[in-house]
Amino acid sequence: MLKFQTRACALQVLSAILEGSKQFLSVAEDTTDHRMAFTPFSVTIASSIRELHRCLLLALVAESSSQTITQIIKCLANLVSNAPYNRLKLSLLTKVWNHIKPYIRHKDVNVRVSSLTLLGAIVSTHAPLPEVQLLLQQPCSSGLSSSNSATPHLSTPDCWDRVPGGSSLEEVSVSSPKASAEPCWLIRLCISTVVLPKEDSCSGSDAGSAVGSTYEPCPMRLEALQVLAHLARGYFSMAQLYLMELGEVICKCMGEANPSIQLHSVKLLEELGTGLIQQYKPDSNMAPEQRVPIYMVVMFWTAMLNGPLPRALQSSEHPTLQASACDALSSILPEAFSSLPNDKQILCITMLLGLNDNKNHLVKAATSRALGVYVLFPCLRQDVIFVADTANAILMSLQDKSLNVRAKAAWSLGNLTDTLIVNMDTPDPSFQDEFSGLLLLKMLQSAIHASTDKDKVKSNAVRALGNLLHFLQPTHIERPRFAEIIEESIQALISTVVNEAAMKVRWNACYAIGNVFKNPALPLGSAPWTSQAYKALTSVVMSCKNFKVRIRSAAALSIPGKRAQYGSLEQFAQIWNALVTALQKSEDTTDFLEFKYCASLRTHICQALLHLLSLASASDFPCIQDSLERNGDMIQFYILQFLKSGVEGDDPGAVHTPQERDQMVRVALKHIHSVQALPGDTAKRVIVIFLEDTLAIHCDSSGGQVALLGSSDQ
Numbered sequence: 001m002l003k004f005q006t007r008a009c010a011l012q013v014l015s016a017i018l019e020g021s022k023q024f025l026s027v028a029e030d031t032t033d034h035r036m037a038f039t040p041f042s043v044t045i046a047s048s049i050r051e052l053h054r055c056l057l058l059a060l061v062a063e064s065s066s067q068t069i070t071q072i073i074k075c076l077a078n079l080v081s082n083a084p085y086n087r088l089k090l091s092l093l094t095k096v097w098n099h100i101k102p103y104i105r106h107k108d109v110n111v112r113v114s115s116l117t118l119l120g121a122i123v124s125t126h127a128p129l130p131e132v133q134l135l136l137q138q139p140c141s142s143g144l145s146s147s148n149s150a151t152p153h154l155s156t157p158d159c160w161d162r163v164p165g166g167s168s169l170e171e172v173s174v175s176s177p178k179a180s181a182e183p184c185w186l187i188r189l190c191i192s193t194v195v196l197p198k199e200d201s202c203s204g205s206d207a208g209s210a211v212g213s214t215y216e217p218c219p220m221r222l223e224a225l226q227v228l229a230h231l232a233r234g235y236f237s238m239a240q241l242y243l244m245e246l247g248e249v250i251c252k253c254m255g256e257a258n259p260s261i262q263l264h265s266v267k268l269l270e271e272l273g274t275g276l277i278q279q280y281k282p283d284s285n286m287a288p289e290q291r292v293p294i295y296m297v298v299m300f301w302t303a304m305l306n307g308p309l310p311r312a313l314q315s316s317e318h319p320t321l322q323a324s325a326c327d328a329l330s331s332i333l334p335e336a337f338s339s340l341p342n343d344k345q346i347l348c349i350t351m352l353l354g355l356n357d358n359k360n361h362l363v364k365a366a367t368s369r370a371l372g373v374y375v376l377f378p379c380l381r382q383d384v385i386f387v388a389d390t391a392n393a394i395l396m397s398l399q400d401k402s403l404n405v406r407a408k409a410a411w412s413l414g415n416l417t418d419t420l421i422v423n424m425d426t427p428d429p430s431f432q433d434e435f436s437g438l439l440l441l442k443m444l445q446s447a448i449h450a451s452t453d454k455d456k457v458k459s460n461a462v463r464a465l466g467n468l469l470h471f472l473q474p475t476h477i478e479r480p481r482f483a484e485i486i487e488e489s490i491q492a493l494i495s496t497v498v499n500e501a502a503m504k505v506r507w508n509a510c511y512a513i514g515n516v517f518k519n520p521a522l523p524l525g526s527a528p529w530t531s532q533a534y535k536a537l538t539s540v541v542m543s544c545k546n547f548k549v550r551i552r553s554a555a556a557l558s559i560p561g562k563r564a565q566y567g568s569l570e571q572f573a574q575i576w577n578a579l580v581t582a583l584q585k586s587e588d589t590t591d592f593l594e595f596k597y598c599a600s601l602r603t604h605i606c607q608a609l610l611h612l613l614s615l616a617s618a619s620d621f622p623c624i625q626d627s628l629e630r631n632g633d634m635i636q637f638y639i640l641q642f643l644k645s646g647v648e649g650d651d652p653g654a655v656h657t658p659q660e661r662d663q664m665v666r667v668a669l670k671h672i673h674s675v676q677a678l679p680g681d682t683a684k685r686v687i688v689i690f691l692e693d694t695l696a697i698h699c700d701s702s703g704g705q706v707a708l709l710g711s712s713d714q
Contacts, residue, residue, distance in 0.1 A: 004065035011071035018078040025049065029087045049083050053092050057099050066108035073100065073114040080121040090131050093122055097135050104189065109217050116193075116223040119186060120230045127234025136184050136231075136238055184238050187231060191242070193224035195249055218258065225253070225264035229271045236275035240292050246272060247300050251307035259318045266312060266324040269304065273331025280333060297336040304328075305344045313351050319360040326355065326366035330373040338379035349374065349386065356393040361402035368397045368405060372412025381419040382426065384434045391416055391439055395446050403454055410450050410460035413443070417467030421515075424471060437476055444468050444485050451492045455502040462496050462505065465489050466512025474521045490516060490529045497536040497553075503546040510549060513537065514556030517565070525565040534571060538578035541605070542585065547597035550582065551604050558608035563615040573623040576612055579605050580627050583638055599645070606642040609635070613668035613687070618675050621683035628690050636694050639665070643698045665695055 030046030056079065060072045076096060085093055096118070103115045123132060197214045215221060228246065232239045239246065246268070253265030278284060279291045312325040329348055337345065352374065355367040371390045380386050394416060397409035423431045447468060450461035469489055476482050493516070496509035513533055517524060524530055534557075541553040557575060566572045583605045587598055616624060628635065643661050669691040677684040 004063075004068045007059075007063075008065075008068045008071045011068070011075045015071070015075045015078045018075065018082055020082070022082040022084075025082050026084050026087075028084055030089050046088055049079075049088065050092065052079055053095065057095060060099055060103075066106070066111055069103070069106070070108070070110045070114045073103065073111065073118050076100070077114070077118040077121040080118065080125055084126070085129060085131070086126045093129070093131050094135060097122060109220060113217075113219045113223050116190075116220065116227055120223065120227040123186070123227065123234055124230040127230075133235065133238075136186055136235060138185065184231075184241070187228065187239065187242050187246075190224040190228045190231075191245065191249055194221050194228075195252055218260065222260055222264050225261070225268055229264070229268045232268060232271035232275050236272075236278065237286075237290070239272065239275065240279075243272065243292060243296065243300055244303075247303050251303065254308040254312055259321055262312060262315075262318070263321050263324055266309075266321065266328050269309075270324065270328040270331050272300075273328060273333070276333045276336075277331060280335060294333075294335055294339060297333050298339045301332055301336055301340060302344060305340070305347060310347065310351065313355065316358075319358075319363050322355070322358070322360070323362040323366040326352065326363065326370045330366075330370035334377045334379070337377055349380075353389055353393055356397060361400065361405050364397060364400060365402065365405045365408045368394060368408040368412050372408070372415040375412070375416045375419050382423060382428075382431055384431055387416065387419060388436060388439055391443060395442060398446050398450055398457075403456065406450070406453060407456040407460075410453075410457045410464070413447065413450075414460040414463040414467070417443075417464045417471065420471040421467050432471075432473055437479070437482075440468065440472070440476060441481065441485060444489055448485075448488050448492050451496060455505050458496065458501065459505045459508050462493055462509045462512045465493055466508075466515035469512075469522065470515040470519045472519060472521065477521050486522070487529060490533065494529070494532050494536045497540055503549055506540070506544070506546070506549045507552050510537065510540065510552040510556050514552070514559050517556060517559040520561075524560060525562075525567050530565075530567050531571060534567070534575055538575055541582045542578055545589070545591065545594075547589065547594045547601050551597065551601050554579065554582065554601065554604035554608050558604070558611040561615075563617055563620075566612075566615070569619050569623070572612070572616070572620050576609070576620075576623060576627060579608050579612070580631055580635065583609075584631065584634060586638075602638050603642055606639050607664065610639070610664045610668050613691070614664075614671045616672070616675070618678050618681070618684070621675075621677070621681060621687060625683035625686045628686060632690060636690065636697075639694055640698055640701075643694075644701070662695075662698070665691060665698075669695070 025045060027042050028045035028049055029040075029042040030050070056072055056076050060069065060076075063069050063072060080093070080096065083092075100115050100118050103111055104119075106112050106115070123136070193216050195215075198216045216224075228239070228249075232246075250265045250269050250272075253261050256262060276292060276297055279286050309325060309328070312321055313329070315321050315325075329352065332340075332348070337348070340348075352367055352370050355363055356371065358364050358367065371393055374380055375387060375390050390412075394409050394412050397405050398413065400406055400409070420435070444465070447461045447464045450457050451465065452458070453461065469486065472482070472486070477486065490513075493509050493512050497506055497513065499506075501509075513536075516522065516533075537553045537557055541550050541557065544550050544553070557579065560566055563572075566575060583602060586602050586605065587595075589595065589598075613624070643658070643665065669688065672684060672687050672691065675684065
């Protein structure tokens with residue numbers, strides 16, 4: 001056998017190969033038995049992954065050198081981090097798990113640290129995995145030893161039965177929903193590692209531990225905190241059973257002098273806060289009775305704010321800690337924030353607004369983001385003073401030299417303008433009346449300037465511009481000083497749509513123009529910028545390489561609710577013909593990834609065409625007739641597809657039910673019937689026959705017996 005130094009070097013090389021191999025290994029697949037005449041490449045890769053597991057685990061059992069054991073475990077951690085376990089047969093992780101558990105009590109601190117790193121990799125890879133969920137629920141008695149040998153016998157350390165703060169597991173479980181009968185041994189191990197005194201059996205060999213220290217060495221404690229953070233992120237339903245206990249751990253660690261311990265405890269706090277937010281999202285699939293109750297979330301955050309978290313926020317000598325504390329503060333559940341004591345709410349807001357003046361770009365970026373989160377809170381978004389203070393803070397950050405600060409500030413400005421739009425829908429108009437017109441002017445000016453910045457800033461700047469132009473009230477638009485800024489804002493959006501910016505930026509710009517079209521107080525149709533806006537959108541809907549941008553452009557073209565808003569006859573004809581051309585070219589792409597958006601694009605184009613028909617005037621009929629005579633079969637084919645299949649349920653802005661789609665055609669037909677045709681004009685009859693024929697074919701194919709609207713009025 002090779003000397004242990006040689007084996008260690010070989011393992012380092014293998015680790016380097018595995019590091020960053022996720023994309024290559026992702027092709028592996030071995031979930032079913034393959035009975036083919038050849039072996040697919042995906043199966044070959046899966047077989048190699050299995051063999052790597054087998055060899056490394058055999059090497060681990062046979063190894064006696066602590067240095068080499070450490071390298072084997074690190075190599076396994078790299079393998080686990082990159083292997084696609086969701087595409088492989090079960091048991092690989094179970095074997096790694098069972099082999100590594102005894103080494104958590106190894107005499108060498110480096111082995112113990114690398115063992116925790118490996119466990120962290122297991123609970124973070126493709127989380128949540130059912131196999132890992134079962135492993136976490138294993139009883140504490142399966143798999144640990146205090147032996148110092150290379151292949152230790154299994155036993156349970158007594159320290160696992162001790163819980164910090166004098167709490168018992170039963171007390172913790174009673175206050176948590178759906179407590180499991182078996183505690184999560186990994187969470188208990190990590191808590192013990194972080195807060196309990198180290199055992200004498202390990203203390204003699206701990207290289208790098210502080211003289212006289214009563215705790216495990218710092219690397220062990222840091223790794224344990226990281227594992228807890230991974231568990232909170234990937235397996236929150238298990239971590240929530242220990243919420244209050246983990247809160248005590250966080251408070252204890254934040255109160256220590258070691259900045260690294262403080263930092264990792266704050267990151268754990270952020271993960272727990274994020275997990276609580278995910279539980280209460282409208283699209284969460286967790287049953288209400290399984291969520292952590294609001295009162296307990298309030299208790300948790302009250303304890304954090306009564307503890308050392310405010311001190312961490314003011315720790316100017318450690319800006320990274322300050323920034324992480326801001327991130328943690330932004331992870332408060334909105335429903336819990338409104339139930340916090342009033343002084344704690346004021347504390348959070350005051351701290352964030354104060355830190356926005358910080359000279360450190362990390363702190364300033366985190367603060368800007370946190371303010372952007374808070375401005376969406378239902379209990380704060382109608383507070384005119386808070387929204388105005390937040391707006392001023394964000395505008396200041398938008399002028400910062402740091403790109404990261406400006407990017408976070410632009411995102412927060414987008415959120416703040418979302419809040420303005422939400423407040424428009426409230427019955428009480430006081431917010432719109434009290435919000436400063438001068439501040440609106442400043443926000444528009446800052447957003448225009450930010451729309452010329454880097455793409456990271458620009459994407460949210462155009463989003464904010466669309467919202468601000470949507471929010472403007474007639475009292476604002478009538479003022480002379482707003483006229484020029486409105487023109488500049490719309491020109492900025494048009495420029496962003498037509499320029500070769502990042503696709504996300506152009507998508508946001510199309511969406512923003514759609515928001516502009518929603519403001520009835522703006523002179524859409526008569527203003528000089530109308531034709532430029534429509535020209536930009538029609539150009540994109542016909543020729544943009546990215547289909548998602550085309551979709552958003554088609555959606556924007558179907559927003560105006562009055563015929564006059566589409567402008568002149570020539571303008572209307574240009575929009576109609578552009579949509580027909582876009583429908584013809586809806587499958588013209590060389591990018592395979594765009595094909596999945598073809599159906600959605602056609603759906604939005606069909607909606608836009610039917611919307612135009614439902615608003616068309618008699619003067620528009622000849623243009624539509626000419627188009628139908630040239631492309632009627634193609635248009636009818638896609639409208640029938642639209643009526644039959646509709647669109648995927650998660651596509652925003654599209655009608656989803658068959659009744660809604662059918663009704664769009666009927667509304668258009670009814671409108672065409674109601675328009676008085678020009679003398680001697682046959683265009684109306686052509687359009688009516690087209691729509692009635694479309695409905696008849698649809699009814700025949702669906703087996704329905706539906707009378708056509710207006711058939712007796714022809």
